[in-house]
Amino acid sequence: MAGYGSGAESAEMLEILLDGLPSAQRVALGYADRGTNRLALGLFALDAHCARLLRQSREPMLAQMRLAWWRETLAQAPEARPAGDPLLELLARWAGEEPALVGMVEGWEHLLGAAPLGMADFARFGDGRAGVFAALARLLGMPEAGDHALRAGRRWALADLANHLADGQERQTVLELAAGMAADRIPMPRRLRWLTVLDGLARRSLTRCGAPLLADRMSALVALRLGMIGR
8 A cells, every 4th residue: 555654644644644743743743753753653643543532522432432443454564554544654664563542542541431430440541551662662772671661651641631531539539540650751762752842741740740741931941951861
């Protein structure tokens, strides 16, 4: 199938996917090199799409059906997937790590249970949403960075979720889950500096009870510092 895995994504297609991302992810991607940028854009675009499916579906069953389509489609080889979808074309770069993409979709499915959701649901969500970062480290030839990438991804996943939860009880549960993690800085190789940016913003957010990751001048300065020097 033309374009699959060939790096032939158009600038217009990439711009559309980038515009659909939250501001923190867009800023973080600014510190990724070209090859890493395409991989990270794919995972962030898939994550944002899953979030929109949950937000825009009036019934949990409808969201479940839509997520199931993505889960089943991503489990297929790239050449077997429907043609013409920009996100699917970009995700063809993830050949060999499709289970991580499927795991991200499954993570979002754990938010479809009856409210209020419990800590186990949020833990599974965080694990599914974070697994793609370890997979990306492997795709970049840095499997030794996988555990650190997983930890950073999990912290970002929970901080970002806490910021978007309207239910106070659920929000507190997520914050308690995140509080059980080590709050130290996570060392990351240069090619994953963009993940250091996200993790730093997540750490700052969690100390502020799940405040937006990138919503004020100070958070922008934190992102700049982390992106430039990594600490």
